[in-house]
Amino acid sequence: MKKKLRDFIFQELVFVADPRQFSDDDNLLEAGLDSMGIMRLIMFIENEYGVTLPDTEIEPDNVQSFNALEQWILRHQK
Amino acid sequence: MTGINKEDILEKLNPADSFTLAMDEEIRQDGLAGSYGCYALELSKLPDILVLQQRIDEFSQRFPVALASLQQIGRHFYWCKRNEPPTLFFQHHCPDSENEADFQQRTIDRIINHRQARETTAPIEFHLLSSPTRHVFFTRWLHPFTDARGADLILKYLCTADVTQRRQFGLPETEPLVNAQLRKYRWWQKISLLLKGKRYIQTLDSLASIQPFNCDARPQRLNYSIRRLSEEQTERVVSLAREQVGLTGTSLYYIGCLMRALEKMHPDNPGAAYCAPYAFNLRKQRALTPMTGNHVCALFAQAPREIVQDRQKLFAHLKQQNAQVIRQQLDYAFLPLMWAGSWLSLAKYGKILRQSAGSEKERSSFWFSDVGRLDMPADSFPGAEIKAVFYACQVTSPPALAFLSSIYRNQLTLSYSFVEPIGNPEQIERLHQLTLAELLGEAE
Numbered sequence: 001m002k003k004k005l006r007d008f009i010f011q012e013l014v015f016v017a018d019p020r021q022f023s024d025d026d027n028l029l030e031a032g033l034d035s036m037g038i039m040r041l042i043m044f045i046e047n048e049y050g051v052t053l054p055d056t057e058i059e060p061d062n063v064q065s066f067n068a069l070e071q072w073i074l075r076h077q078k
Numbered sequence: 079m080t081g082i083n084k085e086d087i088l089e090k091l092n093p094a095d096s097f098t099l100a101m102d103e104e105i106r107q108d109g110l111a112g113s114y115g116c117y118a119l120e121l122s123k124l125p126d127i128l129v130l131q132q133r134i135d136e137f138s139q140r141f142p143v144a145l146a147s148l149q150q151i152g153r154h155f156y157w158c159k160r161n162e163p164p165t166l167f168f169q170h171h172c173p174d175s176e177n178e179a180d181f182q183q184r185t186i187d188r189i190i191n192h193r194q195a196r197e198t199t200a201p202i203e204f205h206l207l208s209s210p211t212r213h214v215f216f217t218r219w220l221h222p223f224t225d226a227r228g229a230d231l232i233l234k235y236l237c238t239a240d241v242t243q244r245r246q247f248g249l250p251e252t253e254p255l256v257n258a259q260l261r262k263y264r265w266w267q268k269i270s271l272l273l274k275g276k277r278y279i280q281t282l283d284s285l286a287s288i289q290p291f292n293c294d295a296r297p298q299r300l301n302y303s304i305r306r307l308s309e310e311q312t313e314r315v316v317s318l319a320r321e322q323v324g325l326t327g328t329s330l331y332y333i334g335c336l337m338r339a340l341e342k343m344h345p346d347n348p349g350a351a352y353c354a355p356y357a358f359n360l361r362k363q364r365a366l367t368p369m370t371g372n373h374v375c376a377l378f379a380q381a382p383r384e385i386v387q388d389r390q391k392l393f394a395h396l397k398q399q400n401a402q403v404i405r406q407q408l409d410y411a412f413l414p415l416m417w418a419g420s421w422l423s424l425a426k427y428g429k430i431l432r433q434s435a436g437s438e439k440e441r442s443s444f445w446f447s448d449v450g451r452l453d454m455p456a457d458s459f460p461g462a463e464i465k466a467v468f469y470a471c472q473v474t475s476p477p478a479l480a481f482l483s484s485i486y487r488n489q490l491t492l493s494y495s496f497v498e499p500i501g502n503p504e505q506i507e508r509l510h511q512l513t514l515a516e517l518l519g520e521a522e
Contacts, residue, residue, distance in 0.1 A: 015365035032363030034450060039326045039404045055397070058325050 001049075001073065002066045008044050013037040024066040038063055045069075051076040082151060086159045088143050091222055092254035093413070094372035096420035098221035099148075099155060100431055102196065103424040104474045108297045110497065111193050113221040116470040117229045118186075119459065121213040125206070126461030127169070130215075133236045133244075133460070134167045134204055141248065143370050148196050148222065153421055155222070157201070164200035172209030181209055189218055190470055191299045196220070202232070213462065225372040226449055226469070226482075227359050232369060237458035248369045255360035255373040260413050268414045275411030278403075282380055283434035287443050288349030290340050290509075291500045293476040302470040303494045303506045305514070312490040315517045322393040329356060329448035330396040331517075332483050333379045334389075336444065338521065339512035341386045343505075352443045353380040358409060376412045377403060379446075389521075432474060440476040447471070449484035456487060469493040475500055490517075 002024060010019045014032045022031070033041070041063070042053055051073060062072040091099060102113035138144045145164060146157035172181040185207050201223035205216040219229055235247045252258065263271065307315065319331035337352040357374035361367075377400075385395050403409055419427045434441050449469065456464045468491050473480040478497035483490065492513070494506050515521040 013362060015362040034363055035326050035328050036358050037363060039401065042326070043404055055324065055326075055401070060325065063325065 001070055004048065005041075005045075005066055005069055009033070009037075009041065013040065024070075027064050028066070028069075029060060029064050033063070041069075045073055049073055049077060082149055082156075082158055087151075087156045088146050088159060089157045089371075091148075091155045091157070091420070092256050092371055092373075093260075093416035093420045094225075094254070094256045094374050095222040096155065096427070097376075097416050097431070098225075098372055100419070100424050100427040101474065102221060104428040104432060105472050106196070107425075107428075108475050108497075110297055110300060110472060110475075111191050112196065112199070112472060114190060114218050114472045115221055115226060115229060116186075116190055116219075117217045117226070117233065118468050118470075119215040119233065119464050120466040120468070121215060121459060122463035122465055124208050124213055124462065125215070125459055127206070129460040130204075130206070130236065131167055136244070137232065137235055138163075138166055141370055143223070144200075144202050146201060147198065148201070148220070153423075157223075164198075164203075166200055166203055168203065168205045170205060170207045172207075172212075178209040178212045182207055182212055182214060186214075186216060186470075187299070187301070189216060190302070190472070202229075204236075215459070222372065224370045225357070225359065225374050226447060227361055228369055228371065228373075230449070230452065230454075231366060234366075234454055234458075235369070237454060237460070237464075239458070239460070247366045249367055252368055254371050255368065256375070256413060256416065259360060259375075259410065260417060263414075271407070271411045272414040272418065274406070274408060275415045278408045278411060279415075280435060282353060282378055283436070283441065285351035285353075285380065285382060286349045286434065286437070286439055287351060287353040287441055288340070288344075288347050288383065289440060289476050290344070290347075290444060290479045291476070291496075291505070293478060293500050295499050297475040297478065297497045297500060299498050300470070300472050301496055301498050301501075301503065303496070303503060303510065304468040305492045305494070305510050306466060306468075307490040307492070307514075307517075309488045311518060312485060312488055314519070315490055316485075318517070318519050323397045327397050327400050328450075329446070329483075330379060330400055331393070332448055332481070333446055334381070334386075334392050334396050335513055335516035336446070336481055337381055337386045338389065338392065338516050339509055340443070341383065342512050342521075343509055349383070349443075351380050351382045352386055353378055353441055354444055354446045355442050356446045356448070375409055375416070377409050389516075440474075442477050444477050445471070445473050445480035447480075447482045449482065451485045454486075467491060470495045473497060 016022050106112050143157045147160040149156055149158045170185050202219040207214040238244045319328050323330045333354050355376050355378050360373045379396055385391050467486045469482040471480050475497045478500040480495040482493040
């Protein structure tokens with residue numbers, strides 16, 4: 001799951017010089033993931049994983065890293 | 079081709095460039111200078127002129143379109159080489175006899191209102207305004223040359239001391255992102271998107287847009303007003319924005335606050351809804367490329383008057399509308415529309431872009447752009463510290479009002495651009511006070 005998220009974010013939304021150096025715990029918001037990018041990311045996740053992510057849960061804690069994103073998605077897949 | 083050799087062509091305008099060119103024509107038809115964007119850095123002292131001049135020269139050599147002339151060949155427009163390259167860097171010194179603030183205002187006023195034929199104007203100009211205690215580095219560009227993010231990249235380029243790091247700018251060279259995104263769709267998907275975009279516009283057009291000003295007077299000049307919030311105020315605005323519209327729509331908070339301020343100012347102005355176009359950038363965040371060209375697509379925020387009157391309902395509405403637009407891919411639906419529009423004459427395209435279908439009424443209540451949080455290091459400008467930034471942009475009449483926001487060094491700057499005498503500084507002051515109260519959550 002994280003590979004797909006990484007591919008989408010680094011290909012479409014955020015530029016980092018070397019994505020391999022960007023760990024699953026590094027902060028995506030500090031790396032430049034902005035409001036429009038978050039919206040696109042959520043649409044991507046909902047289409048890709050068949051989940052609905054509630055608006056009320058769109059918080060930094062859930063989107064700030066690849067690990068946080070994965071946990072958020074998994075909670076809604078169960 | 080008339081009088082232009084094929085080898086003189088540097089670049090063809092992309093569909094997003096053509097979109098801004100149509101607006102340039104509309105603004106020129108109003109009798110104003112044209113579609114220019116302006117980005118100013120307020121500096122702590124006189125910078126290192128020699129280094130600045132060298133970097134500007136280097137920039138224009140790396141990106142020769144900065145020295146080009148905009149020419150029409152057939153139906154399309156191109157950046158073409160010219161025999162005499164234009165001057166890009168100008169210095170303006172405050173005379174001893176003049177007040178510094180007056181000098182700054184007067185000089186910027188002259189730069190943003192300078193009228194020059196599209197073919198002879200420089201795509202971008204850099205102006206250094208200096209006086210004993212005020213120093214401003216003022217960049218003015220013709221909009222088809224680049225967008226606000228591109229201008230930000232160009233300034234970052236000029237502020238990068240390390241030559242190896244400067245070489246990273248503009249790399250990898252890519253085709254215009256608008257074209258790259260369009261290429262992702264098969265022809266039938268493009269048609270489907272185009273129809274979707276047309277239906278979206280028709281829905282927007284079912285509600286007549288409220289205008290901020292009475293536009294009976296003839297436009298004469300662009301004026302601007304800059305208001306900067308304190309760090310505490312900015313923190314409060316950011317926190318309220320997150321509370322009201324969440325992580326996904328900071329810009330919507332500013333748009334909503336401005337809509338409410340306009341409604342309070344002129345509750346009797348005719349129309350059914352406020353409608354604000356805004357662009358989203360196709361560049362990846364933090365990418366150093368592309369430097370030139372426009373790489374944006376348009377979106378609209380629209381809210382009926384009765385919803386604008388209720389703060390909670392308004393933000394819920396704008397947030398839901400934005401989510402809906404992205405969910406249905408209506409944001410990308412403008413790409414094929416922009417491509418199709420680039421084949422029309424500028425006059426026809428301009429009308430389609432501005433006027434609600436079937437009427438001659440302006441679709442936009444105001445122009446809006448949120449540049450977001452700027453990450454340019456304060457100590458990066460050659461020989462001076464960057465204290466603050468501000469923006470201005472030319473706008474059509476109607477709506478004769480553009481609102482630009484940005485956060486630099488933890489301070490939110492609101493830049494109001496308005497066309498005189500349709501709007502005036504007293505009206506903008508009142509609008510700002512109402513907007514500020516909304517932004518700070520202090521409005522009744």
